Amino acid sequence: MSVKAYDEAVIILENKKINEKYLKLSFRSKKLVQGVKPGHFLMMQIGDKNDPFLRRPFSYYRASSDRIEVLYEILGYGTSLLSKKKKGETVQVMGPLGNPFSVKIARKKRVLVAGGVGVPPLVFFAEKNRSDYLLIGTKSKQEVMPKKELAKVKAKVLFSTDDGSYGTKGRVTLLLEDVIEKEGAENIFIQTCGPMPMMNAVMALAKKYEIPGEASLDKTMGCGVGVCLGCMVKTHEGWVPSCTEGPVFSFDDIVEAGV
Amino acid sequence: MKKTAAKKVDLTTKIKNLTFKNPVTVASGTFGTTTEMESFIDYDKLGAVIAKTVTLYARPGNPMPRICETASGMINAIGLQNKGLDEFLENKMPKIRKQKTPWVISIAAETTEEFSVMAKKLDAVKKDFAMLEVNLSCPNVEKGGASFVKKQETIIDIIKAIRDQTDMVMMAKLSPELGDVIEIAGNALRHGADGLSLINTLRGMVVDVYKRRSRIARDSGGLSGPAIKPVALRYVYDCKKAFNCPIIASGGIRDWKDAVEFLIVGADLLAVGTSNFVTPNATMQIITGIESFCREQGIQKLDDLRGTFQSAQSLGCK
Numbered sequence: 001m002s003v004k005a006y007d008e009a010v011i012i013l014e015n016k017k018i019n020e021k022y023l024k025l026s027f028r029s030k031k032l033v034q035g036v037k038p039g040h041f042l043m044m045q046i047g048d049k050n051d052p053f054l055r056r057p058f059s060y061y062r063a064s065s066d067r068i069e070v071l072y073e074i075l076g077y078g079t080s081l082l083s084k085k086k087k088g089e090t091v092q093v094m095g096p097l098g099n100p101f102s103v104k105i106a107r108k109k110r111v112l113v114a115g116g117v118g119v120p121p122l123v124f125f126a127e128k129n130r131s132d133y134l135l136i137g138t139k140s141k142q143e144v145m146p147k148k149e150l151a152k153v154k155a156k157v158l159f160s161t162d163d164g165s166y167g168t169k170g171r172v173t174l175l176l177e178d179v180i181e182k183e184g185a186e187n188i189f190i191q192t193c194g195p196m197p198m199m200n201a202v203m204a205l206a207k208k209y210e211i212p213g214e215a216s217l218d219k220t221m222g223c224g225v226g227v228c229l230g231c232m233v234k235t236h237e238g239w240v241p242s243c244t245e246g247p248v249f250s251f252d253d254i255v256e257a258g259v
Numbered sequence: 260m261k262k263t264a265a266k267k268v269d270l271t272t273k274i275k276n277l278t279f280k281n282p283v284t285v286a287s288g289t290f291g292t293t294t295e296m297e298s299f300i301d302y303d304k305l306g307a308v309i310a311k312t313v314t315l316y317a318r319p320g321n322p323m324p325r326i327c328e329t330a331s332g333m334i335n336a337i338g339l340q341n342k343g344l345d346e347f348l349e350n351k352m353p354k355i356r357k358q359k360t361p362w363v364i365s366i367a368a369e370t371t372e373e374f375s376v377m378a379k380k381l382d383a384v385k386k387d388f389a390m391l392e393v394n395l396s397c398p399n400v401e402k403g404g405a406s407f408v409k410k411q412e413t414i415i416d417i418i419k420a421i422r423d424q425t426d427m428v429m430m431a432k433l434s435p436e437l438g439d440v441i442e443i444a445g446n447a448l449r450h451g452a453d454g455l456s457l458i459n460t461l462r463g464m465v466v467d468v469y470k471r472r473s474r475i476a477r478d479s480g481g482l483s484g485p486a487i488k489p490v491a492l493r494y495v496y497d498c499k500k501a502f503n504c505p506i507i508a509s510g511g512i513r514d515w516k517d518a519v520e521f522l523i524v525g526a527d528l529l530a531v532g533t534s535n536f537v538t539p540n541a542t543m544q545i546i547t548g549i550e551s552f553c554r555e556q557g558i559q560k561l562d563d564l565r566g567t568f569q570s571a572q573s574l575g576c577k
């Protein structure tokens with residue numbers, strides 16, 4: 001299942017804001033794209049030496065034959081430093097890591113539920129694989145992905161905003177409930193990625209309606225390669241590292257997704 | 260004129276009757292148990308591998324969050340998650356046996372009796388390991404707030420109990436958290452340990468000001484990485500001076516220069532720990548870095564560099 005990972009210094013081609021929420025970082029690499037599928041992630045070393053000390057995980061947003069894009073949100077120290085990197089600067093990147101989202105599913109309708117830092121891998125997925133719905137939850141209109149970025153998505157895209165400034169007002173789970181009602185719970189397979197509270201709400205709904213699915217869990221990671229045992233998820237097999245056993249887990253396997 | 264090919268530096272490192280092709284190894288718990296990192300490094304090039312600590316019985320590990328980044332390092336409270344010694348011997352050994360590089364097994368236990376049982380089981384397969392590292396210092400597995408090994412007598416009992424069961428080369432892994440390292444080291448060496456592994460992590464914490472809680476589920480955990488290097492260096496230096504025994508150094512080794520610092524104060528093996536998380540092939544870079552440094556300095560064999568620290572006192576400074 002897992003593909004061979006590489007660790008490479010790459011030169012930044014672009015690193016720019018695409019809206020109020022996200023920045024896009026692109027670089028070229030032939031190695032780091034090999035075998036990449038939506039849901040795979042990479043570990044990026046942002047500082048030159050010890051500051052910040054650990055690498056940061058990011059999903060692949062797009063991967064062509066030799067070009068990779070990452071879409072990220074400034075959430076703290078590392079991502080804020082990253083946002084200041086200029087074209088031509090170098091970052092050390094290791095990937096592809098983890099396990100991607102399943103392409104084959106046992107239900108008729110595929111529903112992708114995304115929010116925040118979980119939007120990039122699911123947009124990537126919806127560009128590569130026909131899906132029925134892509135539901136995206138954000139705070140407000142300023143944070144909605146530009147149309148251009150969603151042009152190649154092969155799914156019906158619906159938005160919810162917390163303040164109602166775009167799409168449906170409220171949480172993304174409202175959209176999900178509508179879809180469940182319309183399509184029938186027995187026909188749906190859910191794939192979700194986003195903040196843990198959002199995914200926990202999605203999984204609670206899935207449980208209520210007995211809908212199978214997968215969640216790409218957002219755990220703080222140390223190494224990204226399964227040796228530090230820091231990003232653990234409680235499954236029926238015990239605590240397992242999200243970086244190597246996930247980050248995509250079947251809902252059935254998860255005992256406790258965490259917060 | 261014949262061109263003088265760059266001479267190979269002799270990096271050979273000897274501990275007791277063992278010979279390692281170079282001094283670079285990986286610290287327990289930072290590199291997996293078998294060959295998990297083979298995508299990034301050539302295991303045959305490592306001087307040795309120290310596996311993740313195993314305990315007699317399986318341990319589920321601590322609740323999450325278990326790790327937190329700090330300035331130049333991190334805090335961890337993994338809690339020695341592992342599947343237990345029997346599982347290790349059954350499922351991990353076949354792979355380890357196939358490796359050319361010497362493997363070091365690391366053990367920890369909750370009672371002296373458990374240490375003894377483990378030592379006995381390991382004695383039966385001792386040919387598969389170069390050494391036995393006894394982890395006396397994990398800060399994350401304490402019961403009722405105090406580690407059972409925190410008493411001097413307990414440490415002596417453990418070392419003796421292990422020595423009664425096996426003649427494997429035994430390295431006692433210590434942390435300043437246990438108390439006076441020099442005193443403990445002396446006791447361990449007098450009662451059967453062949454050398455020391457210095458240092459395990461230092462206990463620390465990080466507070467989330469909004470939640471007024473620790474960022475680690477267990478409130479505190481072990482600090483590692485470059486942040487602790489000066490402390491580790493000083494303990495390696497002090498212990499080498501006091502006992503002139505074999506020492507595995509760990510604590511913030513990030514690049515060849517860090518490694519050379521430890522060599523100069525007398526370390527025998529250099530265990531790269533947390534830095535593996537950031538730079539998975541750090542060990543490979545360190546091996547070539549040490550070699551280039553030696554060549555540049557005209558040092559033909561590592562033993563000519565090891566332990567050559569010039570103390571201010573010996574230089575007559577006041």
Ligand SMILES: Cc1cc2nc3c(=O)[nH]c(=O)nc-3n(C[C@H](O)[C@H](O)[C@H](O)COP(=O)(O)OP(=O)(O)OC[C@H]3O[C@@H](n4cnc5c(N)ncnc54)[C@H](O)[C@@H]3O)c2cc1C
Pocket residue numbers: 041052056057058059060070071072073074075076077078079080117118120121217218219220221247
């Ligand atoms: C598998 C995986 C894929 C990811 N993909 C993407 C992606 O494509 N784009 C993207 O923007 N982000 C992604 N993330 C999240 C990203 O790794 C974090 O946002 C980043 O590590 C934060 O680093 P920082 O130094 O800026 O924040 P820190 O200074 O470390 O933390 C600042 C704040 O961010 C929060 N935070 C820290 N780590 C995370 C995290 N992993 N998730 C959410 N909040 C966090 C902290 O609690 C804190 O409040 C992904 C995470 C994982 C595990």
Ligand SMILES: Cc1cc2nc3c(=O)[nH]c(=O)nc-3n(C[C@H](O)[C@H](O)[C@H](O)COP(=O)(O)O)c2cc1C
Pocket residue numbers: 228229286287288289311312335337339365394397432458459460482483484485487509510511512530531532533534
């Ligand atoms: C995530 C993590 C797990 C560790 N697990 C173990 C362990 O199982 N046994 C052990 O003896 N030391 C363990 N250690 C300590 C390291 O082996 C090492 O002694 C210490 O981290 C100092 O070296 P460093 O700064 O290079 O990491 C662990 C350290 C970390 C960061």
